[in-house]
Each structure stands twice: as C-alpha cells, then as structure tokens.
Amino acid sequence: DTGVSQDPRHKITKRGQNVTFRCDPISEHNRLYWYRQTLGQGPEFLTYFQNEAQLEKSRLLSDRFSAERPKGSFSTLEIQRTEQGDSAMYLCASSLVGMDRGPSYEQYFGPGTRLTVT
Amino acid sequence: AQKITQTQPGMFVQEKEAVTLDCTYDTSDPSYGLFWYKQPSSGEMIFLIYQGSYDQQNATEGRYSLNFQKARKSANLVISASQLGDSAMYFCAMRDWSTDKLIFGTGTRLQVFP
Numbered sequence: 001d002t003g004v005s006q007d008p009r010h011k012i013t014k015r016g017q018n019v020t021f022r023c024d025p026i027s028e029h030n031r032l033y034w035y036r037q038t039l040g041q042g043p044e045f046l047t048y049f050q051n052e053a054q055l056e057k058s059r060l061l062s063d064r065f066s067a068e069r070p071k072g073s074f075s076t077l078e079i080q081r082t083e084q085g086d087s088a089m090y091l092c093a094s095s096l097v098g099m100d101r102g103p104s105y106e107q108y109f110g111p112g113t114r115l116t117v118t
Numbered sequence: 119a120q121k122i123t124q125t126q127p128g129m130f131v132q133e134k135e136a137v138t139l140d141c142t143y144d145t146s147d148p149s150y151g152l153f154w155y156k157q158p159s160s161g162e163m164i165f166l167i168y169q170g171s172y173d174q175q176n177a178t179e180g181r182y183s184l185n186f187q188k189a190r191k192s193a194n195l196v197i198s199a200s201q202l203g204d205s206a207m208y209f210c211a212m213r214d215w216s217t218d219k220l221i222f223g224t225g226t227r228l229q230v231f232p
Contacts, residue, residue: 033219042122042209042222043163056217089161097218106153107220109163 004110006092012116013082020078021113025094032075033107034067036060037089049075050097082117089114120145122210124223131200131230138185139195139226141210151213152193153220154184158206166208169193200230 005024013019025032030051035043046065047057051072061067064082069075079086093107121144131137143152154166169177169184177184185194197204207227211220 031218035220040224042211042225043220045219045221048217048219056219091163093163093220095218106165106168107218108165109155111160111162114161 004092004094004108006090006110006113008113009111010114010116012118015084015117016081018078018080019082019115020076021090021092021115023075023077023092023094023110025074025092026096026108027073029094029096029108030072031095031097031107032069033093033095034075034077035091035093037091037112038087043091046077079115082115084117087115087117120147120150120212120214120221122212122221122223124210124226126226127224128227128229131197131228133202133230133232134199136196136198137200137228139197139208139210139228141193141195141223143191143193143210143212145191145212147215149215151215152184152186153211153213154182154193154195155209155211155222156204156206157209157225163209167195197228202230202232204228205230 007022033048034046037043049069064080067077089112091112093109095107123142150171152169156164167179167182169186181198183196207225209222209225211222
C-alpha cells in the first residue's frame with residue numbers, strides 16, 4: 001500500500017444527477033477526512049471518521065451530502081441532486097492517531113476527485 | 119475561530135536561491151500544530167513540515183525550515199536552494215486540536231525559474 005487512493009479521479013455530471021466517490025485510506029490508519037477545494041482556495045474540511053464512526057460534519061455538508069465508512073476501512077462520499085456549485089476537487093486524507101494523540105502526526109492526502117457539474 | 123492567512127498569492131524565485139513563504143495564524147487555543155503542504159499541478163497534497171506550539175526549536179526537514187515566531191503568530195516556510203521541481207502551490211494549515219481537522223490558508227503559488 002503506497003498511499004491514499006481515490007476513485008474516480010475525474011467526474012463530469014449533469015446538474016441534478018447523483019454522484020459517489022470512493023476513498024481508500026492507508027491500511028492501518030484509523031482516521032479518515034474529507035475536504036473540498038474550489039479553484040483558488042485551500043481545502044475546506046467537510047467531515048471525518050474515527051474508524052467507522054462519523055465524528056464531525058461541517059456546515060458545508062448540506063443534506064444532499066452523505067459520507068460513510070461502513071467497516072472502518074474505505075469511505076464513500078455521495079452527493080445527491082448535484083448543483084453547479086458542487087464543482088470542486090474532493091480530497092480524502094487519512095491519519096493514524098494513537099491513544100496518546102501524539103502531536104506531530106500528519107494527514108496523508110489522496111490525489112483527489114475533480115467533480116464538474118454541467 | 120481559528121484562521122490562517124497567506125498574503126502572497128504568487129512568488130517568483132530563481133533556481134538555487136532561497137525563498138520565504140509567509141503565513142500568519144490566529145487562535146485562542148494554547149495547543150496547536152502548524153503544517154505546510156505542497157500541491158503540484160497534479161493535485162495531491164504533499165506534507166512538508168510540522169511545528170507544534172510548544173516546540174522550542176524551529177522545525178527543519180531537508181531544504182525546508184519553518185521560521186516560527188509565536189508572539190507574532192507567524193509560521194513562515196523557508197525553502198533553501200530552490201529547484202525547478204519546487205514550482206507548485208504551497209498551503210499553510212493549522213490543526214484544530216479538538217477535532218484534528220486542518221484549517222488551510224488560500225495558498226501561495228511559487229514559480230522557480232532557471
């Protein structure tokens with residue numbers, strides 16, 4: 001396992017359609033994060049999981065967005081009834097957080113899924 | 119609320135020269151972590167360097183060093199001996215201690231020319 005993988009890398013969809021993205025984290029990592037990055041901006045946090053539990057959701061994550069991590073391994077992010085404003089790069093990251101929550105762990109990012117809503 | 123500010127939209131540097139990318143942050147939490155990531159045109163975010171709020175010394179990783187001035191709330195990235203492959207977007211980020219999410223700045227586009 002060489003890193004975080006995301007599928008697909010690119011997705012073009014028509015407004016109103018549903019889309020689903022997949023993220024496979026580094027195998028032993030217990031935390032998984034989703035971020036969204038629009039053109040010219042830094043990534044913005046959407047949600048994160050500790051194993052299979054979804055611990056926080058950003059206000060950016062409207063009711064049309066849902067994320068799952070059913071077995072504590074891979075995760076999916078679904079967007080229903082896509083809108084043009086959903087066009088962005090969706091980044092997944094993972095990290096290994098021990099019980100002592102050591103201070104210097106970093107989040108490893110995948111290559112992202114670029115979504116274009118026409 | 120925590121905030122990261124990067125005031126340089128773009129920077130140019132000649133190959134083999136050093137360059138400093140600015141980052142200021144705002145937080146009321148005494149415990150925090152600061153990160154720098156590189157994002158090439160391919161899109162992936164590459165971790166470069168980390169500085170903890172209680173670290174006594176500035177972090178260094180190879181050609182990267184972090185000029186951490188806690189009183190000024192600044193965490194500037196210094197790249198020494200720039201290479202053409204350093205051309206990319208650079209993001210400064212802060213970790214929210216309670217949730218571990220990263221809060222990013224708007225980034226600086228660095229272009230290294232021969």
